Amino acid sequence: MEYDREGPSLPSARGPLSAAVRDHLRGTGPLPAPEAVAAADPYGDDLQLALYQCYELHYRGFAGVCPDLEWDPELLRVRGALERVFLAALREDTPVHDSVDEAVGDLLVEPVDGNGVSHFLRDKGELWHLREYAAQRSLYHLKEADPHAWVLPRLWGRAKAGMAAVEFDEYGGGRADRVHARLFADLMTDLGLDTAYGRYLDAACAELLATVNLMSLFGLHRSLRGALVGHFAAVEITSSPGSRRLAEAMRRTGAGPAAEFFYDEHVEADAVHEQVVRHEVIGGLLEEEPELAPDVVLGIDATGLVEDRLAARLLSDWRAGRSSLRVPLPSGISHTS
Structure with a gap:
C-alpha cells in the first residue's frame, strides 16, 4: 500500500x-x-x-x-x-439497554449457535466471499483507528490514558509495518485486491457506509464523546472472538499468510484491549462524567444496529449466491497458496 x-x-x-x-x-x-x-x-x-x-x-x-x-x-x-x-x-x-453494565454484559456473551457473518465465513465461506468482505471493510480498515482518535482531546485522566494506549497498539506501537491499516492492506494483497485507499467506495453497500459514518458522526462531535466511547467498546469487546473465526476462515480457504495474520493479531491484541476499554476508558469516563452513561449505551447499541443491518445484507446476498457489492469484483486473484 x-x-x-x-x-x-x-x-x-x-x-x-x-x-x-x-x-x-x-x-x-x-x-x-x-x-x-x-x-x-x-x-x-x-x-x-x-x-x-x-x-x-x-x-x-x-x-x-x-x-x-x-x-x-x-x-x-x-x-x-x-x-x-x-x-x-x-x-x-436503536434498542437501548437500561445501563452501561447491562450493555457491556451482553457484548461479553458469545451466542451458543452463532449465525453471523464471521460464523458463515468460518463454516461456509469461499474465497469470493472473503474478498467481498475485505473490499467492503476496507473503507474502515484502511483508516483503522482514525475515527476513534478524534475523541482523545475530549477525554481526561484514566479514560484518555486508556484510549491512547489502545490507539498506540492500533497504530503499530511505533512500528510502521505493524500499523493495523498496513496489515489490512497486506491482507488485501493476499486476496488479490487493490489496496488503494477508498478504491472500493463505489462498490460498497449503504449498510457498510453507515458503519463507517457512525464512527465519524460520534467522533467529530464533542457532544457525542460518550457515544464514541460506547462504539469503541463494542468494537474492541466483540473483536477477539470474531477475529478468531475470520482467521479460521482465511486458513481454511488458503487465503494467504498476511490474511491470516491480520485476524490472528486482532485475536490477541483485542483480548487485552477489551479489559482496558472496560475498566479504564469506560470506567474513567463515567468516573469523571457519569451523566454520559446514556450516550455510552447509545454508542454500544447503535453499533449493534448498523452491524446487524450490514450482516443481514451480506448474508442475504451470499446465501442467494449474489454479490454483496454494487460493482462485483473481477473473478481472478493473484494469490496462490
Missing part, C-alpha cells in the same frame, strides 16, 4: 443528495436544500454516500478537491442536516 497524496476519486452519485455534494466538491453545482435532506431515507444509499463524502474531507479527502472545503460553511450546514436525519433514525431505531 503506497501513500496516495491525491486521495481517491470522487464516487459516482447514488441519488440527488450525493450528486449535489459531489458536484459542490467539484465546484460545479449547488448543495441540496434542507427539505430534500429531511425527506431522505436515513439508511439509504443516497444519504449515506452524501454524508460519507462530507466526512472524508476530514480524513484523506478526494483527488482534485480543495482541502479548504473541509471547513466550507455551506457544506457543514448540509452535513449537519444529513447528520440530524441519521442520528434521529438511530435514536428511534
Whole structure:
C-alpha cells in the first residue's frame, strides 16, 4: 500500500443528495436544500454516500478537491442536516439497554449457535466471499483507528490514558509495518485486491457506509464523546472472538499468510484491549462524567444496529449466491497458496 497524496476519486452519485455534494466538491453545482435532506431515507444509499463524502474531507479527502472545503460553511450546514436525519433514525431505531453494565454484559456473551457473518465465513465461506468482505471493510480498515482518535482531546485522566494506549497498539506501537491499516492492506494483497485507499467506495453497500459514518458522526462531535466511547467498546469487546473465526476462515480457504495474520493479531491484541476499554476508558469516563452513561449505551447499541443491518445484507446476498457489492469484483486473484 503506497501513500496516495491525491486521495481517491470522487464516487459516482447514488441519488440527488450525493450528486449535489459531489458536484459542490467539484465546484460545479449547488448543495441540496434542507427539505430534500429531511425527506431522505436515513439508511439509504443516497444519504449515506452524501454524508460519507462530507466526512472524508476530514480524513484523506478526494483527488482534485480543495482541502479548504473541509471547513466550507455551506457544506457543514448540509452535513449537519444529513447528520440530524441519521442520528434521529438511530435514536428511534436503536434498542437501548437500561445501563452501561447491562450493555457491556451482553457484548461479553458469545451466542451458543452463532449465525453471523464471521460464523458463515468460518463454516461456509469461499474465497469470493472473503474478498467481498475485505473490499467492503476496507473503507474502515484502511483508516483503522482514525475515527476513534478524534475523541482523545475530549477525554481526561484514566479514560484518555486508556484510549491512547489502545490507539498506540492500533497504530503499530511505533512500528510502521505493524500499523493495523498496513496489515489490512497486506491482507488485501493476499486476496488479490487493490489496496488503494477508498478504491472500493463505489462498490460498497449503504449498510457498510453507515458503519463507517457512525464512527465519524460520534467522533467529530464533542457532544457525542460518550457515544464514541460506547462504539469503541463494542468494537474492541466483540473483536477477539470474531477475529478468531475470520482467521479460521482465511486458513481454511488458503487465503494467504498476511490474511491470516491480520485476524490472528486482532485475536490477541483485542483480548487485552477489551479489559482496558472496560475498566479504564469506560470506567474513567463515567468516573469523571457519569451523566454520559446514556450516550455510552447509545454508542454500544447503535453499533449493534448498523452491524446487524450490514450482516443481514451480506448474508442475504451470499446465501442467494449474489454479490454483496454494487460493482462485483473481477473473478481472478493473484494469490496462490
